[in-house]
Amino acid sequence: MLRKFSLITCTLLAMTALVTAQAQKDQAQKTIKFTVLLPQDDTSITIDGKAAVGEGEKRVLTAKAAPGKDEVLVVAVWEPNNYTKITRPRKVKYKEGDIVVDFLKPSDKEKDDIVVRFVPTPDEFVHAMCKMAKVTKDDVVYDLGCGDGRMVIMAVKDFNAKRGVGIDIRPDLVAQCKETAKKRGVADKVAFREGDVLKVDDLSEANVVLLYMGDDINERLKPILKKTLKPGSRVVSHRFLMGDDWPPDRSEHVKATMGEYPGYEHDIHLWVIKGENKK
Numbered sequence: 001m002l003r004k005f006s007l008i009t010c011t012l013l014a015m016t017a018l019v020t021a022q023a024q025k026d027q028a029q030k031t032i033k034f035t036v037l038l039p040q041d042d043t044s045i046t047i048d049g050k051a052a053v054g055e056g057e058k059r060v061l062t063a064k065a066a067p068g069k070d071e072v073l074v075v076a077v078w079e080p081n082n083y084t085k086i087t088r089p090r091k092v093k094y095k096e097g098d099i100v101v102d103f104l105k106p107s108d109k110e111k112d113d114i115v116v117r118f119v120p121t122p123d124e125f126v127h128a129m130c131k132m133a134k135v136t137k138d139d140v141v142y143d144l145g146c147g148d149g150r151m152v153i154m155a156v157k158d159f160n161a162k163r164g165v166g167i168d169i170r171p172d173l174v175a176q177c178k179e180t181a182k183k184r185g186v187a188d189k190v191a192f193r194e195g196d197v198l199k200v201d202d203l204s205e206a207n208v209v210l211l212y213m214g215d216d217i218n219e220r221l222k223p224i225l226k227k228t229l230k231p232g233s234r235v236v237s238h239r240f241l242m243g244d245d246w247p248p249d250r251s252e253h254v255k256a257t258m259g260e261y262p263g264y265e266h267d268i269h270l271w272v273i274k275g276e277n278k279k
Contacts, residue, residue, distance in 0.1 A: 034099035083117035122256040144197040149177030
């Protein structure tokens with residue numbers, strides 16, 4: 001009888017210990033309530049890897065942190081146009097009172113991941129961009145996000161630029177660029193390499209920079225271009241601008257009549273680097 005009682009007691013103690021441990025575990029999980037401000041109403045949100053339900057540019061979310069933790073990882077993903085995807089992470093820490101998480105602007109601490117789907121610029125646009133930049137035999141032309149390489153190849157082949165450099169994050173496109181340069185007979189005057197356009201360390205060599213990257217990338221490139229390029233250098237962008245605080249010196253409307261997108265029309269924009277641009 002005594003042995004039976006001891007077994008029951010041990011079982012009860014074990015169950016009590018489990019219940020206590022679970023209660024302590026649950027108690028250690030902090031519930032975080034916060035408001036997110038988003039760039040567009042179809043932005044998707046994940047919290048610690050799990051999809052959060054909601055819609056609109058302002059949402060109130062609730063998340064339970066992992067046991068013993070006081071923060072969650074919130075990730076917003078959206079597409080500002082039909083070929084750019086932006087992934088923006090934010091760590092949200094538990095605190096008393098209102099918590100607002102702003103996804104409207106990039107952060108220097110928590111870096112965005114930006115993927116740009118390659119869409120070629122029609123040849124007529126490339127020709128107009130080189131003409132707007134007044135490319136000559138004295139110019140070194142860079143194409144940031146070079147895609148299939150047609151911009152620097154045309155700058156060298158048709159406008160007699162001294163040298164061309166194309167940079168793209170996709171190794172398959174870089175390989176394609178090199179093959180095209182050989183076929184066009186300009187491999188000795190152009191260089192293509194894989195890389196992040198926001199980390200180019202030799203941009204000061206450029207006299208002309210050609211772009212077709214999107215508003216978000218242009219905004220990030222803007223301080224790099226202003227700081228790095230020499231006065232007199234020209235930047236030409238197909239379609240996209242540099243923000244309200246740096247309007248283009250000139251814009252021109254172009255319409256394609258042949259090639260991949262006959263009938264496509266949009267603006268191209270020119271900025272000339274001046275002394276005041278360095279500020």
